Amino acid sequence: MRWFYGVTAMMVGLVLWQAIVWITGVPKFILPSPLQVAEAAYTSRALIAEHAIVTITEVIIGLLIGTVLGAVTAIQLAGSQTLQRLMLPILVFTQAVPVFALAPILTLWFGYGMASKIVMAVLIIYFPVTSAFHDGLSRVDTGLIDLARTMGATKNQIMRRIRIPHALPSLATGMRLAAVYAPIGAVIGEWVGSSEGLGYLMLLASGRVKIDLMFASLITLAIITVILHTAVGILADRLSRYAQGVTA
Amino acid sequence: MNEAPSITLQGSHAIDGRTLFDGITLTLPAAEWTCLLGPSGVGKSTILRLILGLDTAGTFTGSIETSDAKPLDNRISYMAQSDLLLPWLTVLENAVLGARLRDEKPDLDRAQTLLARVGLSDHQTKKPAALSGGMRQRAALARTLMEDRPIVLLDEPFSALDAGTRADMQELAAEVLTDKTVMLVTHDPGEAARMAHQIVLLTPSEAKQWPVPPIPPIRPVDAPETLSAQSELLAHMRGFRA
Numbered sequence: 001m002r003w004f005y006g007v008t009a010m011m012v013g014l015v016l017w018q019a020i021v022w023i024t025g026v027p028k029f030i031l032p033s034p035l036q037v038a039e040a041a042y043t044s045r046a047l048i049a050e051h052a053i054v055t056i057t058e059v060i061i062g063l064l065i066g067t068v069l070g071a072v073t074a075i076q077l078a079g080s081q082t083l084q085r086l087m088l089p090i091l092v093f094t095q096a097v098p099v100f101a102l103a104p105i106l107t108l109w110f111g112y113g114m115a116s117k118i119v120m121a122v123l124i125i126y127f128p129v130t131s132a133f134h135d136g137l138s139r140v141d142t143g144l145i146d147l148a149r150t151m152g153a154t155k156n157q158i159m160r161r162i163r164i165p166h167a168l169p170s171l172a173t174g175m176r177l178a179a180v181y182a183p184i185g186a187v188i189g190e191w192v193g194s195s196e197g198l199g200y201l202m203l204l205a206s207g208r209v210k211i212d213l214m215f216a217s218l219i220t221l222a223i224i225t226v227i228l229h230t231a232v233g234i235l236a237d238r239l240s241r242y243a244q245g246v247t248a
Numbered sequence: 249m250n251e252a253p254s255i256t257l258q259g260s261h262a263i264d265g266r267t268l269f270d271g272i273t274l275t276l277p278a279a280e281w282t283c284l285l286g287p288s289g290v291g292k293s294t295i296l297r298l299i300l301g302l303d304t305a306g307t308f309t310g311s312i313e314t315s316d317a318k319p320l321d322n323r324i325s326y327m328a329q330s331d332l333l334l335p336w337l338t339v340l341e342n343a344v345l346g347a348r349l350r351d352e353k354p355d356l357d358r359a360q361t362l363l364a365r366v367g368l369s370d371h372q373t374k375k376p377a378a379l380s381g382g383m384r385q386r387a388a389l390a391r392t393l394m395e396d397r398p399i400v401l402l403d404e405p406f407s408a409l410d411a412g413t414r415a416d417m418q419e420l421a422a423e424v425l426t427d428k429t430v431m432l433v434t435h436d437p438g439e440a441a442r443m444a445h446q447i448v449l450l451t452p453s454e455a456k457q458w459p460v461p462p463i464p465p466i467r468p469v470d471a472p473e474t475l476s477a478q479s480e481l482l483a484h485m486r487g488f489r490a
Binding site: 144157166 | 297300301302321322324325326328330332334335336337345346348349350351375376377395
């Protein structure tokens with residue numbers, strides 16, 4: 001049923017789009033019609049696929065590294081009061097720096113290839129993942145910790161056996177956010193300096209006034225993000241259900 | 249299992265200079281049930297935490313001694329008002345939580361025997377979310393027994409249960425926790441009247457012994473001795489507050 005509504009909404013959007021093009025008679029190089037975009041997507045499918053694979057790779061690697069780094073940081077912070085007092089203000093302060101503004105520097109440091117885009121994606125998702133997971137790790141029922149202490153568990157054992165599993169739903173929340181942010185990071189990186197990827201293809205198409213190709217790339221990017229978000233959502237849901245003891 | 253010792257706590261506790269209790273002496277006789285009663289905020293839970301060796305808000309000056317002069321570390325198990333079952337583990341896995349936490353190999357056979365003893369044989373593979381409140385507290389009791397410690401501290405473990413389940417759980421706990429030194433923190437005079445070998449009323453200045461009914465625990469709910477002890481305790485506790 002959810003599918004039905006989703007598809008209906010998309011159809012309504014396409015019809016509106018086509019209607020605007022017809023009614024306003026806006027030229028093709030400003031707003032192409034959905035049909036023209038579909039045509040461009042079909043004829044340039046090999047080109048779009050080639051660049052999409054680059055962006056997808058950047059996003060997935062960025063997502064993996066960012067999530068792992070964020071999770072490890074959160075565990076370290078939750079495990080040490082001193083580290084927490086020292087690091088949390090720094091982490092919050094770094095959030096005041098707009099990550100997008102770092103893109104030119106990252107390109108300078110890590111080059112025109114995938115590395116600078118992966119770093120960008122990592123930077124953009126690191127904080128949401130760290131903050132969400134840390135929050136979960138800090139909100140464990142103190143009664144559970146007391147119980148574990150009376151059973152003779154060490155701090156590490158409590159972390160591993162109680163706090164981490166308990167905080168999995170919070171990690172899941174962070175991962176859902178990351179799935180949406182990671183493509184933004186990768187594309188911004190591509191805009192600033194690259195020779196491949198969907199962000200690059202959009203700039204290229206724009207420069208050659210191939211607005212239909214630009215839209216086709218944009219829509220491809222949107223579809224990738226939706227698929228990624230859904231996939232991460234399913235994984236996140238499993239983590240949450242596991243931690244809450246709800247099976248299947 | 250080693251012999252259950254008696255425990256004596258002596259001393260004072262203050263939070264930011266404000267005295268919680270001062271110069272009290274509380275003795276938990278070996279292998280008996282002590283029920284600790286008192287108005288909210290008088291420090292019952294603090295005493296429980298002190299014996300457990302957990303952090304308390306404030307400072308304790310005094311001593312906690314055992315009759316066998318051995319330290320209390322790893323000789324106490326603890327059961328709280330909430331069951332504290334881990335939702336992602338099955339009942340059986342929760343029962344062996346202590347061993348899991350310490351990275352030891354759990355004794356599943358013994359856990360199954362204990363679960364049978366608390367009436368959860370048919371529910372071993374279920375997650376806590378699938379159990380009723382009473383069953384969850386039974387699982388927590390099995391987890392407590394699994395630790396097989398000579399001293400057991402109970403912090404209102406039955407207070408959230410309905411009356412019938414609570415009476416059942418009291419009987420089950422009394423049956424399975426014999427030969428252990430038990431301290432039960434409770435708000436319920438009826439529970440104290442049923443379960444206690446010793447009743448202690450805690451006030452800021454003393455841990456006062458209260459006479460126990462003349463029949464041995466666990467006492468029937470409807471025995472005249474239980475009922476009269478319950479009503480006298482209640483009358484006294486209401487006087488406390490006034």
